[in-house]
Amino acid sequence: MFGNFVRRVARIHILLAILGFLVVIVIARSFVARLFTDPLTQLAHPSSKADPEFKQVWEQARTLLQQITHAFPDDPQTWNLAGQIHSRFGRASDAKACWKRCLAIDPKFVEGYHRLGFLATEAGDFKLAAEYYRQACKVDPNSAVYPTLLAEVLMQDGQLEEARHVLEKCLQKHPEAVAARALLAQVLSQLREDGSAIFHAQQVVRVTTEVSNVYQVLAVSLERQGRREEAAEARKKFLELKKLEEETHRKQLKEDSPIEAARQALGRAYIGAARIFAAYGQFDNAQALLANASRLCSQDGEPMVLQAWLQYQCGSTKEALRLLEAIAEQFRDEPATLIAVAELARQWGETQLAKRVGTRLITIRPREPAGYAFLAGLSLQDPTAEESFAGLVCALRAATLAPNAENFALVAMCAKKSGDDTTAKAALQEAERLDPDNEIYARLLKEWWKD
DSSP states (O other): HHHHHHHHHHHHHHHHHHHHHHHHHHEEEEEEGGTOOOOOOOOGGGGGOOOOOHHHHHHHHHHHHHHHHHHHHHOHHOOOOHHHHHHHHHHHHHHHHHHHHHHHHHHTOOHHHHHHHHHHHHHHHHHHHHHHHOOOOOOOTTSSSSHHHHHHHHHHHOOHHEEEEEHHHHHHTTOOOHHHHHHHHHHHHHHHHHHHOOOOOOOOHHSOOOHHHHHHHHHHHHHTOOOOHHHHHHHHHHHHHHHHHHHHHHHHHHHHHHHHHHHHHHHHHHHHHHHHHHHHTTTHHHHHHHHHHHOTTTSSSHHHHHHHHHHTTOOOHHHHHHHHHHHHHTTTTTTHHHHHHHHHHHHHHHHHHHHHHHHHHHHHHSSSSHHHHHHHHHTTOOOOHHHHHHHHHHHHHHHHOOOOOHHHHHHHHHHHTTTOOHHHHHHHHHHHHHHHOHHHHHHHHHHHHHH
């Protein structure tokens, strides 16, 4: 059973660990309600719809829609992608119909609730958005994303106490969730619980100094406590960040082209369609779609990673490995691409490449958990005592940076492999405390206490 547990957690802990620093990056750029969306859900500007070039791009997108919906009409991923395409091209009602069809096919397809919640939020219907996000929380109770989105719309609807309850419960399980903590600081400040608001805001500032709203919370709450000098410093930082955000926004407005944005969205749609065809083993169709994506998203590593995977699946292992090496070099400063490369290398048994890429991830993001968690997971596949100890050190570092259940379970696995049963049991107890609904933790603890 322990072996199955190791394999299960090793597969999921990497993505869960990387979530922490991705949230930090995004929260610094936009308000909480936008944290977990992607470019396909940003509605097209009405004026761009009349542009002939925009219409041409839309026709290509429509052709892709027909292709995937005809090929896989009973797959919720098909209608999820269709909804994203419609939404990006300003067709909100069609997008809504697509995401409702996702849920008709599979009522536990959590992304459907997420996307419908986003549309309701955009329309200003916060009560409806809250219902969708509540459903998402029920379907995926281990997510830190959906409680944060739920709390954000509750706050906008004036339901501050419920928002507080949702966020505090979320942080009990995900203490590293920066977005949830930043939003809780805002809620507590509005409730005039200034001491708690300051505490949570300062916790966020320890992780990132680029979240303007947190400094506003500090300025207001510190001022109310009579700590005027500290409040002035926080207000100064808030104004500096707001000025920077406004300058960046103006620059983007000047530089951004609606047509180019539409082309990028089409490219992302081709990538999504390629994934669906690849999942059904239709590799030729997937490769053709990726070729279209690469022309439109030449600076994006994702189609290249998927291309390498397809080559490997088709038996072209040498070409796939050469491409993977090239991707690791070309996107050596892109964390999301690097973690995808490292995971493929691990799956293919290319341990040295995986280790090298994981080390690079730590180099460029030393205060983020993903690289440490990946190397810790990788050490579980190495029988040597040296790697076992190094893996335990990495796991402890990951748990320090992101003290969630998955990382403590990783510490437990690495400690067990190193022969440190005391640390292993203590770490697994902490994982169970953070995620009491996880039956695997409880069952494994009973087995370990018997040993």
